[in-house]
Amino acid sequence: MMRRRQFITLLGGAAAWPLAAAAQQPSMPVIGYIGPQPSELSADRLSAFQQGLKEAGYVEGRNVAIQYRWADNHYDRIPGFLAELIGRRVAVIAMAGSTPGAVAAKSMNSPVPVVFSVAGDPVQLGLVASLNRPGGNLTGMTVWNAPILPKRMELLRELVPSASNIGLLTNPTSSPATEDMTRYAQEAARTLGLQLHVLTASTESEIDAALETFARRGRSALLVGSDVLYFVRREQLAALAAQHALPAIYDRREFAVAGGLMSYGSSILDVHRHVGIYVGRILKGEKPADLPVMLPTRFELVVNLKTAKTLGLTVPDALLARADEVIE
Numbered sequence: 001m002m003r004r005r006q007f008i009t010l011l012g013g014a015a016a017w018p019l020a021a022a023a024q025q026p027s028m029p030v031i032g033y034i035g036p037q038p039s040e041l042s043a044d045r046l047s048a049f050q051q052g053l054k055e056a057g058y059v060e061g062r063n064v065a066i067q068y069r070w071a072d073n074h075y076d077r078i079p080g081f082l083a084e085l086i087g088r089r090v091a092v093i094a095m096a097g098s099t100p101g102a103v104a105a106k107s108m109n110s111p112v113p114v115v116f117s118v119a120g121d122p123v124q125l126g127l128v129a130s131l132n133r134p135g136g137n138l139t140g141m142t143v144w145n146a147p148i149l150p151k152r153m154e155l156l157r158e159l160v161p162s163a164s165n166i167g168l169l170t171n172p173t174s175s176p177a178t179e180d181m182t183r184y185a186q187e188a189a190r191t192l193g194l195q196l197h198v199l200t201a202s203t204e205s206e207i208d209a210a211l212e213t214f215a216r217r218g219r220s221a222l223l224v225g226s227d228v229l230y231f232v233r234r235e236q237l238a239a240l241a242a243q244h245a246l247p248a249i250y251d252r253r254e255f256a257v258a259g260g261l262m263s264y265g266s267s268i269l270d271v272h273r274h275v276g277i278y279v280g281r282i283l284k285g286e287k288p289a290d291l292p293v294m295l296p297t298r299f300e301l302v303v304n305l306k307t308a309k310t311l312g313l314t315v316p317d318a319l320l321a322r323a324d325e326v327i328e
Contacts, residue, residue: 029092029283030065032085032112034078036098036228039070048272049094055273056280064283071098073232079104086110092282096140096275097228097268102127106138113288115278116140117271119226120180122293131293139288141274143266143296145226145251146180150188152249152264155301156221157192158319159262159308160247163221166194167214167246171227173202181225204233208240215244222248224255226265234258242310256302256327261311266296300324 033049035042050060058064067090069081078101085093092113095101102116106127114137122128122142129135131142153166168185170178182198189196197217199210207230214220222241224230230237231252238259241248250256251265274294282288304327308315320326 028063028065030067030088030090031279031283032081032088032090032093033066033068034081034085034093034095034098034101035068035070036073036075036078036095036101037070037232038072039068041232042070044269045096045272048269049096049276049279052273052276052278053280054276056277056284058280058283071101073229075100079108082108082110086112092279094275094279096272099125102138102140106136111137113282114138114140115275115282115288117275118142118144120144120146124180128293131295133289134291134293135289137288139291139293140278141271141294141296143226143268143271144180145265146184148265148299149181149184149223150191152223152251153185153188153192153194155262155264155319156223156247156249157194159313159315160221163219163247164195165197165214165217165220167197167199167210167220167222168225169199169201169207169210169222169230170225171202171229172200178225185223202229204236207233207237211240211244211246215246220246222246224248224250224260226251231255234260238307242307245311247311247313253300253302253325256304256307256325259304259307261304261307261313263300263302265299267298267300270298271296302327 060066071077078098082105094115096117099118099120102118103125105114116138117140121144123130127138166189170181172178186196197214199214201207201210234255235258247261250260250263252268253263256263278291301323302325303315303323
């Protein structure tokens with residue numbers, strides 16, 4: 001018969017087995033995700049980010065956890081979110097779509113890696129030493145749209161050859177890339193013999209006033225600069241452009257889907273997917289300093305025929321033939 005002391009010893013050892021096994025299990029890494037926009041407006045981009053994570057071998061709730069912070073278009077909240085997530089010792093921070101946020105992250109000089117997507121030149125912004133060798137604790141993707149502004153202007157002129165006044169709508173309060181956009185647009189306007197008018201708007205009411213004032217010039221068309229505010233207010237922008245009979249071209253497909261006349265630019269969902277891939281690679285041990293900043297490789301031309309008809313425009317067959325998508 002087993003003695004009482006032996007039985008108690010065995011029972012105590014069995015009870016300790018689950019605790020020992022749990023202690024040996026590796027802890028789940030935690031990602032800090034900062035979204036500059038409200039969560040309800042970010043579902044498609046978040047899904048693309050999670051798809052990128054999955055391609056890198058990570059699924060939320062299975063082998064990685066994510067702590068979300070949403071700035072709701074209040075960029076001044078982002079430094080606080082960064083400090084909080086760094087204090088929680090997350091493994092990596094993903095921050096897609098906020099150039100001011102990436103600049104704030106760089107200034108903190110934190111050991112926590114940050115994967116960004118920005119709308120300007122990361123070298124000029126001081127985020128990385130070079131695109132091929134970032135050399136610090138930040139890397140990601142640039143959707144630097146300024147260099148393709150001349151292409152957008154050419155497309156706009158092809159569709160509206162009668163327009164001699166081109167407006168460039170910019171938000172100087174939230175986009176450090178505004179100077180670059182203006183410079184590229186000025187050079188393109190001179191080459192094409194067009195008159196460029198730089199419009200500034202950082203609130204809903206300013207957008208309305210800027211478009212109304214510019215439309216009075218006549219023979220006008222509009223280039224909408226890259227900005228988070230404009231993306232969030234894309235339906236308002238498309239409606240105002242139609243109301244003031246302003247043919248306009250935008251940087252993302254979502255504008256054309258919302259009723260904008262035409263868009264040409266990189267796929268924002270593809271950008272968020274690549275941010276997710278880079279976050280996964282960092283979780284696997286790669287260093288941000290060795291991961292090159294990626295540039296967009298895919299550009300989409302989308303034409304909204306319904307809006308063209310509303311504006312009384314006939315889209316040339318040659319332009320339609322080059323379109324990646326035609327909304328009817």
